[in-house]
Amino acid sequence: MTDHDHDRPALIALDWGTSSLRGFLMDGAGRILAERSSPHGIQHLPKPGPAGFDAAFTALCGDWLSVGRALPVVAGGMVGSAQGWVEAPYVPCPADARSLADRAAWVESADGTRILIAPGVLHDPADGAPDVMRGEEVQIAGALAENPDWAANACVAMPGTHSKWVRIADGRITGFATHMTGELFAVLKTHSLLGRLMPGPDAPPARAEDEAAAFTAAAFTMGLDAARTSEPGALPHQLFATRTLGLTRRLPPEALSHYLSGLLIGHELTASLAMMRRVWPDRAPPLLLIGDAGLCRRYARALDHFGTPVTAQLGNTAPRGLFQFAAAAGLIAPSTHTDAA
Amino acid sequence: MTDHDHDRPALIALDWGTSSLRGFLMDGAGRILAERSSPHGIQHLPKPGPAGFDAAFTALCGDWLSVGRALPVVAGGMVGSAQGWVEAPYVPCPADARSLADRAAWVESADGTRILIAPGVLHDPADGAPDVMRGEEVQIAGALAENPDWAANACVAMPGTHSKWVRIADGRITGFATHMTGELFAVLKTHSLLGRLMPGPDAPPARAEDEAAAFTAAAFTMGLDAARTSEPGALPHQLFATRTLGLTRRLPPEALSHYLSGLLIGHELTASLAMMRRVWPDRAPPLLLIGDAGLCRRYARALDHFGTPVTAQLGNTAPRGLFQFAAAAGLIAPSTHTDAA
Numbered sequence: 085m086t087d088h089d090h091d092r093p094a095l096i097a098l099d100w101g102t103s104s105l106r107g108f109l110m111d112g113a114g115r116i117l118a119e120r121s122s123p124h125g126i127q128h129l130p131k132p133g134p135a136g137f138d139a140a141f142t143a144l145c146g147d148w149l150s151v152g153r154a155l156p157v158v159a160g161g162m163v164g165s166a167q168g169w170v171e172a173p174y175v176p177c178p179a180d181a182r183s184l185a186d187r188a189a190w191v192e193s194a195d196g197t198r199i200l201i202a203p204g205v206l207h208d209p210a211d212g213a214p215d216v217m218r219g220e221e222v223q224i225a226g227a228l229a230e231n232p233d234w235a236a237n238a239c240v241a242m243p244g245t246h247s248k249w250v251r252i253a254d255g256r257i258t259g260f261a262t263h264m265t266g267e268l269f270a271v272l273k274t275h276s277l278l279g280r281l282m283p284g285p286d287a288p289p290a291r292a293e294d295e296a297a298a299f300t301a302a303a304f305t306m307g308l309d310a311a312r313t314s315e316p317g318a319l320p321h322q323l324f325a326t327r328t329l330g331l332t333r334r335l336p337p338e339a340l341s342h343y344l345s346g347l348l349i350g351h352e353l354t355a356s357l358a359m360m361r362r363v364w365p366d367r368a369p370p371l372l373l374i375g376d377a378g379l380c381r382r383y384a385r386a387l388d389h390f391g392t393p394v395t396a397q398l399g400n401t402a403p404r405g406l407f408q409f410a411a412a413a414g415l416i417a418p419s420t421h422t423d424a425a
Numbered sequence: 426m427t428d429h430d431h432d433r434p435a436l437i438a439l440d441w442g443t444s445s446l447r448g449f450l451m452d453g454a455g456r457i458l459a460e461r462s463s464p465h466g467i468q469h470l471p472k473p474g475p476a477g478f479d480a481a482f483t484a485l486c487g488d489w490l491s492v493g494r495a496l497p498v499v500a501g502g503m504v505g506s507a508q509g510w511v512e513a514p515y516v517p518c519p520a521d522a523r524s525l526a527d528r529a530a531w532v533e534s535a536d537g538t539r540i541l542i543a544p545g546v547l548h549d550p551a552d553g554a555p556d557v558m559r560g561e562e563v564q565i566a567g568a569l570a571e572n573p574d575w576a577a578n579a580c581v582a583m584p585g586t587h588s589k590w591v592r593i594a595d596g597r598i599t600g601f602a603t604h605m606t607g608e609l610f611a612v613l614k615t616h617s618l619l620g621r622l623m624p625g626p627d628a629p630p631a632r633a634e635d636e637a638a639a640f641t642a643a644a645f646t647m648g649l650d651a652a653r654t655s656e657p658g659a660l661p662h663q664l665f666a667t668r669t670l671g672l673t674r675r676l677p678p679e680a681l682s683h684y685l686s687g688l689l690i691g692h693e694l695t696a697s698l699a700m701m702r703r704v705w706p707d708r709a710p711p712l713l714l715i716g717d718a719g720l721c722r723r724y725a726r727a728l729d730h731f732g733t734p735v736t737a738q739l740g741n742t743a744p745r746g747l748f749q750f751a752a753a754a755g756l757i758a759p760s761t762h763t764d765a766a
Contacts, residue, residue: 213666317695354658
């Protein structure tokens with residue numbers, strides 16, 4: 085790499101999910117020169133059909149495309165799903181930036197720009213149902229590039245609407261499990277009887293802030309403990325306690341959603357920590373958290389309560405993952421990405 | 426009892442739930458002389474406030490009230506909840522028709538009719554969260570009156586939106602657990618990503634009826650088996666298979682809701698059969714099903730798959746339970762209810 089490569093645009097990378105589109109203008113060493121986002125996730129496009137993808141892409145990146153030389157463009161996330169711009173079918177585990185690049189799909193925009201779209205990853209265990217991810221594999225490629233020490237052996241937890249617990253060995257994703265924790269919480273709070281006793285978003289505070297924080301922290305821990313000691317099949321029953329603890333006034337209304345959150349996160353941790361003990365019986369691997377900072381702090385607190393400290397909490401590793409994907413696909417000249425690959 | 430008591434109205438009994446109101450005109454021996462229903466459940470009243478209860482009651486029972494002598498009126502179900510006509514607070518376990526009668530609440534309608542409203546039941550175990558029922562206790566009182574052989578020792582399963590598994594000893598409810606199985610199924614199908622791959626209600630049939638039935642039965646069993654072999658905390662992960670089995674075309678779209686149903690019912694059965702083995706370690710008690718006939722058949726099939734046959738499937742035992750409640754409260758003259766009590 086030469087100084088010449090610094091600060092000169094070399095790649096446009098798109099993290100294109102269901103509800104948002106983020107674009108990164110990067111130099112040849114993987115540094116972010118500029119960053120933009122729009123609400124044009126694949127379910128919120130400005131127009132229906134393929135024209136919607138074109139319009140969203142041009143609105144976000146138009147002037148980046150009109151610099152002197154044509155920049156390569158890569159994208160990851162739901163943009164490659166069956167509901168996306170073009171479908172990039174899942175690649176099986178074990179998977180890394182190289183296998184993503186080998187099975188990527190091209191799409192051409194209306195103005196002739198070619199965009200390379202990353203596939204998702206399929207885990208198909210002999211002893212269970214198949215599982216899929218799309219977007220997280222890019223974040224993981226970025227995390228391992230930024231932290232090569234963990235590439236050999238690690239467990240990555242990615243809290244969210246559909247949390248992923250990912251096993252890493254030899255720089256590759258070897259298996260993973262999705263937990264619908266975040267979506268379960270949202271639909272139960274919004275659409276089930278459990279939300280009825282919870283205060284609405286405009287409810288005035290019922291008590292002083294520090295007292296309320298103590299109540300909600302205790303309710304979260306109570307949910308975690310109920311999950312940790314649960315037997316198989318217990319969740320459909322345990323959920324009902326979110327109502328009965330309110331009905332019997334053992335928890336104040338503003339603490340009920342925290343109980344529910346603790347119960348659901350606790351179930352995810354109970355299953356995932358059992359998985360970790362099974363996969364790594366002798367020695368726990370580094371445990372990395374990737375995701376929204378506030379949610380990661382909540383998970384770190386829960387993991388600590390379960391006696392499993394987190395090794396590190398990483399920021400947004402998607403841009404670096406997209407850079408790795410572009411490099412593996414040969415879209416970045418080898419001379420400029422050597423020390424970043 | 427004399428022949429004179431037969432066919433002569435002696436009681437008006439109301440089974441008043443969240444979404445419907447059912448009225449029964451009964452004679453002094455507990456026989457149903459007439460039966461009516463309206464959609465005026467406590468959340469669908471014709472007017473807001475107490476006037477809504479009055480209006481619904483008069484619309485359903487007006488002419489029953491205008492016979493020569495004033496008939497006693499009893500009611501059970503959500504009408505006695507905090508959102509009901511008058512609150513009849515929960516009575517603790519152990520509970521039977523007598524303890525319901527001792528703690529019942531009176532309400533007077535606009536035209537001066539007094540109505541006795543049954544309380545619900547609270548189970549407050551030392552080793553878990555409290556649980557509540559309201560309406561099911563009346564059905565159980567009816568079931569045990571109709572089947573005295575089972576009053577000494579039985580387990581009653583009541584499938585539904587919020588399924589109840591109830592322990593019976595010495596004619597009383599000694600404990601129970603609620604499972605949110607039906608509501609979980611409904612909110613996940615309607616409001617979560619899991620419903621997206623399922624065909625809508627107006628979708629044309631994708632295959633011949635007998636072939637479709639075989640597919641859906643196999644998917645239901647697949648869900649049951651996933652639940653039966655699950656470890657603690659597994660459900661938030663297992664739910665996601667409802668999506669991945671569709672994405673990977675291992676189940677056809679019309680079978681996905683049956684997989685989800687099997688998975689959720691399977692979790693309820695896994696926890697409940699473990700409870701039965703704990704409570705009755707030496708010998709399984711009679712297992713009775715009470716509820717919607719189609720849903721009970723589904724549960725009976727699932728229980729059979731789990732190796733636990735059902736002893737009996739009962740019909741609607743609420744009218745008989747309301748009669749028992751009225752008798753225990755002294756609203757039916759002892760001479761006319763001796764052989765029914």
